[in-house]
Amino acid sequence: MTGSHYDVLVVGSGPAGSIAALVAARGGARVALVDKARFPRDKACGDLVGPRGVQTLADLGIDIAGPRVGDMDVVGPTGRRVLLRASAGITYPGHAVVVRRRRLDATLQHLAIEAGAEPFTGRAASASYTDSGQLTGFELETDKGKGPRLTADVVIGADGALSRVAVAAGLVDETQVLWAFAVRAYMDDAPSLPRIHFWEPERRSGYPGYGWVFPGEAGDANVGLGLGSRGDRRPGTRAAKDLGGFLASAGLDPSRAGRTLGGWIKMGLVGTRPAQGRTLLVGDAAGLVNPLQGEGIAQALASGRAAAEALLAAGAAGAAGLYRADIARRYAPFAATTAPITGWMVTHPRAVAHLSRVLTAPGVGRLVAGGWAVYWNDLLDGARPGGPQRVARLAELAGRALTSRSADRRSVWSVTWES
Numbered sequence: 001m002t003g004s005h006y007d008v009l010v011v012g013s014g015p016a017g018s019i020a021a022l023v024a025a026r027g028g029a030r031v032a033l034v035d036k037a038r039f040p041r042d043k044a045c046g047d048l049v050g051p052r053g054v055q056t057l058a059d060l061g062i063d064i065a066g067p068r069v070g071d072m073d074v075v076g077p078t079g080r081r082v083l084l085r086a087s088a089g090i091t092y093p094g095h096a097v098v099v100r101r102r103r104l105d106a107t108l109q110h111l112a113i114e115a116g117a118e119p120f121t122g123r124a125a126s127a128s129y130t131d132s133g134q135l136t137g138f139e140l141e142t143d144k145g146k147g148p149r150l151t152a153d154v155v156i157g158a159d160g161a162l163s164r165v166a167v168a169a170g171l172v173d174e175t176q177v178l179w180a181f182a183v184r185a186y187m188d189d190a191p192s193l194p195r196i197h198f199w200e201p202e203r204r205s206g207y208p209g210y211g212w213v214f215p216g217e218a219g220d221a222n223v224g225l226g227l228g229s230r231g232d233r234r235p236g237t238r239a240a241k242d243l244g245g246f247l248a249s250a251g252l253d254p255s256r257a258g259r260t261l262g263g264w265i266k267m268g269l270v271g272t273r274p275a276q277g278r279t280l281l282v283g284d285a286a287g288l289v290n291p292l293q294g295e296g297i298a299q300a301l302a303s304g305r306a307a308a309e310a311l312l313a314a315g316a317a318g319a320a321g322l323y324r325a326d327i328a329r330r331y332a333p334f335a336a337t338t339a340p341i342t343g344w345m346v347t348h349p350r351a352v353a354h355l356s357r358v359l360t361a362p363g364v365g366r367l368v369a370g371g372w373a374v375y376w377n378d379l380l381d382g383a384r385p386g387g388p389q390r391v392a393r394l395a396e397l398a399g400r401a402l403t404s405r406s407a408d409r410r411s412v413w414s415v416t417w418e419s
């Protein structure tokens, strides 16, 4: 098969890749957009696009309709509830949108192609390099065997948590990564509010993650369970086995859950360098998922846009430096504090049990709820002045002090700032 050369090759057409391709194509770049799947395709997700994601879509003039959700209930292991109220910030709205990934991802891919990106279906397989070892592209593997070899001045890795691009470019140390694995299924009966459950499979031994019951797009419910692990992906597979137990504990009938789908999540930048040379990683490939609650669509959209804008502004030679500085400003301060905290919690289930009981205890929950809603959703930057913002700022300062000597903190700063 013969090959073709592009300004930019985007590998992966989830939210991160499609937005990168769309913005680059709108800016006049010649873009190849590759995905191993044919769209529309399903994707394991809680299907909530958070407030910052809603804002990025609006800024790009993309209208994705779906039910709005705002406030969220957190249910502690004793059954006590804390209501986290949503409020609009200065730079984001006070709601998330529910949209099934089958529809969201197909819509974004369609818009990228409409903007001029050239689509390819195939798995990025064997990598090509320059004589000096720079990644320049991939040969695709298709249903029919070998596909074309695509090369480009810049390769954007938007191929998810297990990114082939990150490995091919030597940008990830998987033994350092803060992993999570989560499964989801659809059920009838939408909850009135999204709910997060801190579950104790055994009394006083917390789960190294959480379960959820979210309203679905079609008046149904999206239910799921996720758990984290350090440097080793094996413990993650437990989530699928545990889903039934979690649903029963939440008062739901596990036999009514539809097909289960799971996926890997790479959190908090630890162990992944977001860009180097002519390779830029975006979304899950860069490990941008919020280590506290597992949100990643908003970061996928924003980083896809930032990568394309860096390329348009600085050209192939300057894009990586500009993009890495953007990621450092936007995500490193939060990740440097929350990745060490989550990394510690996933190996200390008793501490998780303790903390979730304290946070949902009468009085405490109500006191911290406003700041909790802001801080754990990474909404402090751009929050409106007031009580919740002050509590979130205190949480940030306390977290920074607690993690000041952690190796994860150093890792986040070194992958983002050091060239």
Ligand SMILES: Cc1cc2nc3c(=O)[nH]c(=O)nc-3n(C[C@H](O)[C@H](O)[C@H](O)COP(=O)(O)OP(=O)(O)OC[C@H]3O[C@@H](n4cnc5c(N)ncnc54)[C@H](O)[C@@H]3O)c2cc1C
Pocket (backbone or CB within 6 Å): 011, 012, 013, 014, 015, 016, 017, 034, 035, 036, 037, 043, 044, 045, 046, 047, 048, 049, 050, 122, 123, 124, 125, 158, 159, 160, 161, 163, 164, 181, 182, 183, 184, 224, 261, 262, 263, 264, 265, 282, 283, 284, 285, 289, 294, 295, 296, 297, 298, 300
């Ligand atoms: C169960 C679960 C629930 C979640 N719930 C939420 C939620 O409610 N809200 C939220 O914000 N986030 C949630 N997340 C996280 C969210 O799904 C991710 O952060 C988001 O999908 C990241 O988008 P992305 O474009 O970076 O990667 P992806 O969406 O993973 O897209 C990567 C694409 O790359 C393609 N690809 C992979 N390898 C190759 C290859 N070698 N060649 C070609 N193509 C390739 C894949 O087919 C895929 O289409 C959840 C994750 C899980 C697993």
